[in-house]
Amino acid sequence: MKQAVILLNPRLLSFRNKGFAKDRSIRLIIFAGIGISFWAGIFAICYRVLMYFQRVEGIGNILAYKLLSMVLLIFFSLLIFSSILTSLSNLYMSKDLTLVHSLPVPGEKIFLAKWIESTIDSSWMVVVYAIPVFISYGIVFKAGPFFYIDIALTLFPLCIIASALSSIMVLVIVIILPASRIRSIFVFLGLVLLVILYTTFRLLRPERLVNTENFASLLSYLNNLSAPSYPLLPSTWAFDSLKAALIGDASCSLFNVALSMSCAAFLIFSSILIARAIYFKGFSKSQASMARLFQHKKERLDKLFSFLSGPTKSFVVKEIKTFLRDQAQWSQIFLIGALIVIYTYNFSVLPIEQSPIKSVYLQNLLSFLNVALAAFVLISVTARFAFPSISIEGSSFWIVRSAPIPLRTFLWIKFFIYLFPLLILSEILIVVTNLLLNVTPFMMYLSIITLFFLTPGVVSLGIGLGAAYPDFNSENPAHTVAGFGGLVFMIISAAYIGAVIVLEAGPVYTIFMSGIRNENLSCFQLLWIIGSFFTAFLISMLAIILPMRFGEKRLMRGFFR
Amino acid sequence: MIDLINLSKHFGNIKAVDILNLSVSSGELFGFIGPNGAGKTTTIQMIGGLLAPTEGSVIIDGIDMAKEPEKAKKKIGLIPDRPFLYEKLTGMEFLKFTADLYEVSEEAFLENTEKILNMFSLIDRAHELIESYSHGMKQRLIMSAALLHEPLLIVVDEPMVGLDPRGIKMVKNLFRSLVAKGTTIFMSTHTLRLAEDVCDRIGIINNGKLIATGTINELKHTAQIGEADLEEVFFQLTEEEISL
Ligand SMILES: Nc1ncnc2c1ncn2[C@@H]1O[C@H](COP(=O)(O)OP(=O)(O)OP(=O)(O)O)[C@@H](O)[C@H]1O
Ligand SMILES: [Mg+2]
Numbered sequence: 001m002k003q004a005v006i007l008l009n010p011r012l013l014s015f016r017n018k019g020f021a022k023d024r025s026i027r028l029i030i031f032a033g034i035g036i037s038f039w040a041g042i043f044a045i046c047y048r049v050l051m052y053f054q055r056v057e058g059i060g061n062i063l064a065y066k067l068l069s070m071v072l073l074i075f076f077s078l079l080i081f082s083s084i085l086t087s088l089s090n091l092y093m094s095k096d097l098t099l100v101h102s103l104p105v106p107g108e109k110i111f112l113a114k115w116i117e118s119t120i121d122s123s124w125m126v127v128v129y130a131i132p133v134f135i136s137y138g139i140v141f142k143a144g145p146f147f148y149i150d151i152a153l154t155l156f157p158l159c160i161i162a163s164a165l166s167s168i169m170v171l172v173i174v175i176i177l178p179a180s181r182i183r184s185i186f187v188f189l190g191l192v193l194l195v196i197l198y199t200t201f202r203l204l205r206p207e208r209l210v211n212t213e214n215f216a217s218l219l220s221y222l223n224n225l226s227a228p229s230y231p232l233l234p235s236t237w238a239f240d241s242l243k244a245a246l247i248g249d250a251s252c253s254l255f256n257v258a259l260s261m262s263c264a265a266f267l268i269f270s271s272i273l274i275a276r277a278i279y280f281k282g283f284s285k286s287q288a289s290m291a292r293l294f295q296h297k298k299e300r301l302d303k304l305f306s307f308l309s310g311p312t313k314s315f316v317v318k319e320i321k322t323f324l325r326d327q328a329q330w331s332q333i334f335l336i337g338a339l340i341v342i343y344t345y346n347f348s349v350l351p352i353e354q355s356p357i358k359s360v361y362l363q364n365l366l367s368f369l370n371v372a373l374a375a376f377v378l379i380s381v382t383a384r385f386a387f388p389s390i391s392i393e394g395s396s397f398w399i400v401r402s403a404p405i406p407l408r409t410f411l412w413i414k415f416f417i418y419l420f421p422l423l424i425l426s427e428i429l430i431v432v433t434n435l436l437l438n439v440t441p442f443m444m445y446l447s448i449i450t451l452f453f454l455t456p457g458v459v460s461l462g463i464g465l466g467a468a469y470p471d472f473n474s475e476n477p478a479h480t481v482a483g484f485g486g487l488v489f490m491i492i493s494a495a496y497i498g499a500v501i502v503l504e505a506g507p508v509y510t511i512f513m514s515g516i517r518n519e520n521l522s523c524f525q526l527l528w529i530i531g532s533f534f535t536a537f538l539i540s541m542l543a544i545i546l547p548m549r550f551g552e553k554r555l556m557r558g559f560f561r
Numbered sequence: 562m563i564d565l566i567n568l569s570k571h572f573g574n575i576k577a578v579d580i581l582n583l584s585v586s587s588g589e590l591f592g593f594i595g596p597n598g599a600g601k602t603t604t605i606q607m608i609g610g611l612l613a614p615t616e617g618s619v620i621i622d623g624i625d626m627a628k629e630p631e632k633a634k635k636k637i638g639l640i641p642d643r644p645f646l647y648e649k650l651t652g653m654e655f656l657k658f659t660a661d662l663y664e665v666s667e668e669a670f671l672e673n674t675e676k677i678l679n680m681f682s683l684i685d686r687a688h689e690l691i692e693s694y695s696h697g698m699k700q701r702l703i704m705s706a707a708l709l710h711e712p713l714l715i716v717v718d719e720p721m722v723g724l725d726p727r728g729i730k731m732v733k734n735l736f737r738s739l740v741a742k743g744t745t746i747f748m749s750t751h752t753l754r755l756a757e758d759v760c761d762r763i764g765i766i767n768n769g770k771l772i773a774t775g776t777i778n779e780l781k782h783t784a785q786i787g788e789a790d791l792e793e794v795f796f797q798l799t800e801e802e803i804s805l
Contacts, residue, residue, distance in 0.1 A: 302657070314661030318647055318654075325649040325690070395645035401611040403662050404635040 464547025
């Protein structure tokens with residue numbers, strides 16, 4: 001144990017050495033502010049929902065308990081989800097591993113240190129945001145102090161169980177994948193994650209909560225809701241313990257805590273035993289590169305882009321090849337793909353046809369909402385791929401700096417590389433969802449044009465701010481978006497999209513109303529409409545140009561201190 | 562070929578390079594030596610346009626690096642001390658990348674790569690991903706890439722780190738033959754034997770200041786040492802022998 005603690009020291013020290021420089025404390029304040037408002041928001045929503053349940057005669061408590069068990073199940077799957085990713089990177093990919101493995105420390109100790117690290121990494125955020133939910137339960141149910149102690153007692157083993165299970169899973173996956181395929185591990189993990197997603201949904205059976213028609217009577221509905229959940233799931237133990245604590249049954253509550261704790265202890269010991277047997281073996285395996293199996297192909301990309309000038313072509317080809325060969329990127333594509341599928345699926349099941357207020361107005365509203373949602377997907381994809389694309393140059397950035405092309409050209413190359421696929425993606429997304437929504441042709445054209453201008457703006461914000469706040473030393477560049485620059489990117493892009501939509505929605509409403517009333521637009525209205533659209537256009541142009549300038553300036557300064 | 566005028570670089574309150582004045586003429590092989598942290602890499606990065614000086618200027622073949630960086634950079638082949646490359650490209654693809662970047666014609670590319678890859682014994686591994694290369698192989702690849710566009714000026718930071726004896730010998734001969742053809746080479750190194758063997762002129766830098774320049778004999782004279790080798794001169798001038 002002592003050795004494992006020593007191994008954790010460097011991490012603690014570097015955390016401390018970051019110090020509290022001035023701009024750091026400003027960032028800290030901004031982050032804390034946003035974090036706290038999220039926290040408060042979750043608390044407020046949860047509190048209101050629970051108060052509402054309390055007012056429902058008879059079944060209020062049942063609903064509240066059902067919700068609690070769902071929350072715990074989601075919480076548990078989120079924990080597993082994030083632990084798999086963190087333990088994979090901490091155990092097999094982090095840069096200090098070659099050093100650590102050369103130290104006179106047995107493999108399972110290294111495993112233990114890395115495991116503790118990933119447990120904390122993967123669970124702290126989930127725990128922080130789960131706490132307001134539990135506190136609102138405590139307040140609404142007027143629980144005694146024991147309940148609040150019990151929150152800690154149940155969450156702690158739940159995190160341990162999730163993290164130990166994930167690390168065992170990762171240990172085994174790395175061993176069973178053949179060495180040549182080890183780099184495809186992300187594809188494999190993508191599948192695992194989808195399975196987790198699916199199982200969670202199946203276990204939740206959310207439709208039963210809303211869909212009362214399927215039950216013959218209220219009684220069977222209630223029976224169904226209060227039916228015992230899966231007794232072997234760790235989240236069920238946490239639920240049973242918390243529920244008992246809410247009604248003051250301490251002994252039942254502690255029994256379930258003991259159950260969780262013993263399971264956690266068992267899993268920790270098993271994972272250490274497994275690690276002793278296979279961790280080092282797996283680590284050596286994971287170091288092999290797929291290079292030797294690499295097939296040399298004729299330069300098709302080179303031909304494809306031969307119309308570009310030399311320097312531009314060289315970067316375009318390099319960027320595409322690097323992207324396609326980087327397996328880590330593929331795991332991201334899986335997640336994004338899942339996001340998009342869920343998004344469009346929601347539209348296909350939306351019961352618009354049955355809506356009582358079936359009006360042009362509602363459809364308009366929905367299609368604007370749709371533009372906003374598609375833009376949200378666009379922002380998240382940009383955040384995942386375009387924003388880190390400067391940081392991803394990493395230590396090889398000297399090649400760009402010594403190359404005989406201006407930094408500006410380099411940034412614009414990056415811009416266009418990400419613009420085209422994102423433009424295609426967002427246009428397909430908007431057209432498909434608009435077809436599902438059955439919008440008017442006018443709205444269809446308007447949203448297509450809007451996204452045509454929004455996409456370059458958002459991509460420029462992503463590249464520009466990614467260049468302004470790069471992190472060339474990052475172990476995982478995709479995570480740079482979680483930093484200050486990423487935050488700025490999210491806020492500004494959201495504001496930009498919001499502004500454009502507001503500027504368009506007003507005129508569109510006027511046009512529709514005049515269409516319905518069969519009136520012509522007045523001269524003043526016409527001017528206002530044109531002005532509004534023009535302003536939206538102007539903002540878009542600024543959003544394309546300014547961030548790139550800003551990024552170029554800041555990136556220059558980073559090197560030219 | 563290179564003119565460094567009052568060149569200074571400060572990192573916070575560290576003066577990594579402090580008012581350095583130096584000229585290297587065409588066709589010269591200039592050796593740059595000095596203790597760890599003396600400012601060699603910093604100087605080289607400024608010559609290559611990776612870093613902007615805090616003060617002073619870098620003139621490459623009459624072109625000011627600050628004013629026309631692209632034009633100046635085109636004349637340089639830079640070989641940094643650590644071989645960070647695009648790991649997901651193959652060696653050949655990286656060479657093609659460099660060739661496109663410096664606008665080397667297709668014919669010249671085909672002709673030169675074959676020759677260079679053979680010279681650096683990389684020809685068998687050219688179609689493998691760089692991430693599978695050994696340290697020395699990456700170093701060889703960077704050198705190949707820097708030579709590909711036939712630069713007027715080659716700037717090398719510690720060329721021999723990671724190379725095997727055969728590689729070292731080959732690079733030595735290569736440098737001499739390039740210089741004979743008129744290429745200028747600016748090279749920092751810790752291998753004093755190498756500096757003594759191949760360099761026309763040597764500069765010694767310590768604490769960011771250029772403390773001596775000249776041929777080996779001139780340096781010996783400066784250090785007031787008769788029959789010593791460069792090592793003695795180095796210790797004498799950098800006053801390192803006190804701590805020994
Ligand atoms: N990015 C940086 N930030 C702060 N200080 C730096 C940075 N790069 C170099 N320095 C400092 O500048 C000084 C000169 O460093 P430089 O790398 O040029 O030395 P060097 O002569 O190349 O040494 P070596 O022989 O070890 O390669 C050192 O004191 C170093 O600490
Ligand atoms: Mg150096």
